[in-house]
Amino acid sequence: MFSGSMFNKVTCGVSLLPACILFFILNYFNTSFIVNISICIGFYLLFLFLIVWLLLFWMKNVVDKKVKNILLSLQELTDETPSNIPPLDALNDQITTWTSKKKVEIEQLKRLESYRKEFLENVSHELKTPIFNIQGYLHTLLDGALDESEVREKFVRKATKNADRLSTLVDDLLIISSLETKNLTLEKEEFNIAELIKEAFEALEIKSKEKNIGLEFKKGCDKSFIVNADKDRIKQVVYNLIDNSIKYGKEGGKTSIGCYDMENAVSVEISDNGIGIEEELLPRLFERFYRVDKSRSREAGGTGLGLSIVKHILEAHQSQVNVTSSIGIGTTFSFNLQKN
Numbered sequence: 001m002f003s004g005s006m007f008n009k010v011t012c013g014v015s016l017l018p019a020c021i022l023f024f025i026l027n028y029f030n031t032s033f034i035v036n037i038s039i040c041i042g043f044y045l046l047f048l049f050l051i052v053w054l055l056l057f058w059m060k061n062v063v064d065k066k067v068k069n070i071l072l073s074l075q076e077l078t079d080e081t082p083s084n085i086p087p088l089d090a091l092n093d094q095i096t097t098w099t100s101k102k103k104v105e106i107e108q109l110k111r112l113e114s115y116r117k118e119f120l121e122n123v124s125h126e127l128k129t130p131i132f133n134i135q136g137y138l139h140t141l142l143d144g145a146l147d148e149s150e151v152r153e154k155f156v157r158k159a160t161k162n163a164d165r166l167s168t169l170v171d172d173l174l175i176i177s178s179l180e181t182k183n184l185t186l187e188k189e190e191f192n193i194a195e196l197i198k199e200a201f202e203a204l205e206i207k208s209k210e211k212n213i214g215l216e217f218k219k220g221c222d223k224s225f226i227v228n229a230d231k232d233r234i235k236q237v238v239y240n241l242i243d244n245s246i247k248y249g250k251e252g253g254k255t256s257i258g259c260y261d262m263e264n265a266v267s268v269e270i271s272d273n274g275i276g277i278e279e280e281l282l283p284r285l286f287e288r289f290y291r292v293d294k295s296r297s298r299e300a301g302g303t304g305l306g307l308s309i310v311k312h313i314l315e316a317h318q319s320q321v322n323v324t325s326s327i328g329i330g331t332t333f334s335f336n337l338q339k340n
Contacts, residue, residue: 122288122289122304123173123289126169126289126304127166127169130162130163130165130166130169131162131166133158133159133162134159134162134163134166137155137156137158137159137162138155138159140155141155141156169305172305172306172309173305175305175309176288176305176308176309176312179309179312179313179316180312184233184312184313184316186229186230186233186316186317187230187231187232188228188229188230189228189229189230189231190226190227190228190340191226191227191229191231192224192225192226193225193226193227193234193238193259193266193268193337194217194221194222194223194224194225194259195224196231196234196235196238197217197238197257197259197268199235200235200238200239200242201215201242203239204239204242204243204246207243207246208246208255211246211249211251211253212251212252213245213246213249213250213251213252213253213254213255213272214253214254214255215242215254215255215257216254216255216256216257217256217257217258217259218256218257218258218269218271221257221258221259221260223259225259225261225266226266226339226340227265227266227337227338227339227340228337228338228339228340229317229337229338230313230316230317233313233316233317234313234317234337236309236310236313237309237310237313237314237321237335238268238270240306240307240309240310241270241310241333242255242257242270243306244306244307244333245270245271245272245274245331248272248274248275248331249272249273249274250273250274250275253272253273253274254272254273255270255271255272256270256271256272257269257270257271258271262336264338264339265336265337265338265339266336266337266339267334267335267336268334268335268336268337269332269333269334270332270333270334271330271331271332271333272330272331272332273329273330274330274331275327275328276325276326276327276328276329276330276331277323277325277327277331278325278327279325282323282324282325285307285323286307286308286310286311286321287308288304288305288308289304289305290304290307307321310333314335317337317338318338319335319336319337319338320335321333321334321335322334322335
């Protein structure tokens with residue numbers, strides 16, 4: 001490509017040559033010197049303008065061609081259809097759009113990387129705790145405690161409890177992995193959600209009695225409510241939410257379930273009169289491994305994945321879980337399921 005100074009020299013030189021030739025021709029016919037100079041200068045300027053215009057026209061075509069090639073490449077990258085606006089304007093729009101998209105993608109990648117690191121740290125910690133406990137109990141038994149019947153039974157029970165916790169954690173990780181990779185196939189059917197809630201009450205009866213927590217339907221809700229959903233998955237949702245209310249419920253408290261007939265759906269509410277959750281913590285409740293009270297959750301045997309599983313199952317049903325809570329009053333989880 002020509003530099004700016006070279007371009008000026010070439011255009012001036014090319015324009016000056018015919019002007020000089022014209023001057024000599026006019027001078028040959030003995031016309032006035034001043035007139036000759038005036039005509040030559042006018043011709044020089046006109047010819048110079050013509051050359052500059054032609055060069056600019058040529059350069060514009062070259063640039064437009066290159067811009068169009070770049071534009072086509074960008075359109076292939078962004079999967080956008082060609083537009084009818086001038087190439088330079090289109091290129092500017094494409095670059096602006098592409099830059100904005102890449103900026104968003106970079107931010108998303110940064111968030112995902114942070115999320116991945118946090119997840120790996122949490123998984124490592126959650127797996128390490130029960131494994132470390134099991135190792136400790138077994139090594140103690142091998143070091144001589146096997147001969148003491150009371151210690152032996154106590155440590156074996158604790159090792160078994162930690163092994164069960166480890167098994168539950170692995171099962172929950174497999175479930176949530178399936179949910180997040182969209183590999184979950186829903187087997188929808190019509191069933192009575194109230195009957196499913198009763199089954200959950202029966203399954204959690206022993207655990208609720210240990211804390212003297214009552215499980216009950218809200219007034220007028222102990223009747224048939226037919227929904228169309230994956231029964232096993234919704235049972236898991238109901239079980240997790242009721243189990244959660246027992247873990248964080250007050251001694252002598254209660255968990256109440258309400259079912260309400262909407263126009264095209266059934267609304268389910270699970271309320272407790274437990275310790276409650278601070279409002280600023282509510283948005284993080286459904287994150288994997290997030291716990292409001294970490295020490296209390298581990299004592300209760302939680303994996304920190306239950307609410308995340310609930311969220312993903314309901315999203316697979318085109319629904320969402322909502323939560324409201326007040327400190328010292330209690331917490332309510334709610335979701336909707338489509339009718340038949």
